[in-house]
Amino acid sequence: MFPSRPWFLIESTIKSHFTNRSDVTILLEMKRFDLEFRVLLAMAVANGIGESSIVPLIPAIRDDLGLSPVQTGLIWTITTLAMLVAAVPVGYAANRFGSRWPLIVCAALMPLALVAQAAAIGLPGVLAARLLFGFSFGILWVIGPARAAAGNRGAGGTGPLIAAAGIGWLIGPVLSGAVADATSWRTASAVVALLTLPIVPFVYRFAAPRLVGEHVDRLRPRAAFGLVRRNRTIAGAVLVSALLGVVGGASNVLVPLALDAEGLSAGQIGLAFGVTSAVWIASSIAVGRLRESVVNLRGIGIVVAVLASIWLLPALRPTAAAFLLFLVVSTSCRATVNALNYAVGVRSVLGDTAPVVVGVLNLAWAVMALISPLLAGLAEGSSSVRIAFAVTGLVAAAVALVLLGPRLHFRTARAVSSVGRAGDS
Structure with a gap:
């Protein structure tokens, strides 16, 4: 059936008039685009469950x-390494060949990686499993934001996508922590694998094939890096992505270990992360309803300033209550910045080049997320943990100052067509 809402018919008629294409063909494409978005939302939920389940x-x-x-920090770092390797190649492949088969591979890798984690022998086995999951994570978060923000959805698309991942984070830690308390971490990993398994046939059935004659921009990854130099908006978005890598990697290592030191069990740690995921969901949905006038780097800078201040709280008062308050506020800030930053980055370029640009943003995130868990893992004892929180807060404050500085009245950069031509050369 065609979409039943009357504005679909009106929009398809208008597009048909200006493009000399059949309105029936346009309706089919609109239906395909809407279904593709729902597939991405389902994958974000499943991926969020798998990603967050390891925290407790x-x-x-x-x-x-x-x-x-x-070695504990390596568990997070290896996942990021996969994103680092996959970020730009996946974006280019999606641009060049379409997103259907990359998404199918992404879906299949999720339960496979979790089964491998459950059966892992020693640290090398755990790292290999997390590397596998990291490839799945990387594929989704290159293709997902680019497609979610397409069709003039902007933050209205990336916000729900980030919220869907938050639903996964609401389920994953609570489930795996409860199962681990009752059995073991291996059993918990296997249970989560079973939970993510249905996403494979779902994506295979509904992920849309590339349309015949569909235009694919030929922007090369090298040209995408050139955009960072030429486009101040993308340069700012890359800086923000790098900061998200720092705070995300450090938080996922420091907070579980700190709460464990305060005497919380795996189930209680999972519950804490699960509850804060409700904040992530609410914040992401709120971003989707913001006016376009506030979806810019200056708005991101204000949220980053709040994020910097909350990172200083555990440094000043390292108690269980302080850590939990930190989780709530920092989760809200990270969700907001995530959704806004993807929308700003995608909006600053032509739509067809968006997957490659998102790949560059994810590459910046991955480089910093690769380093920060290792550095956070070195923090032993309360004094070192306090220093780690303080240093991370100061880094976030520096980024906020850059974003809010007088030079950052960013304009959307020049048309990207010239860069695309450079990439083809």
């Missing part, structure tokens, strides 16, 4: 395998 398991994995602080 980290102390148990550390104790079971006898890991050092640096």
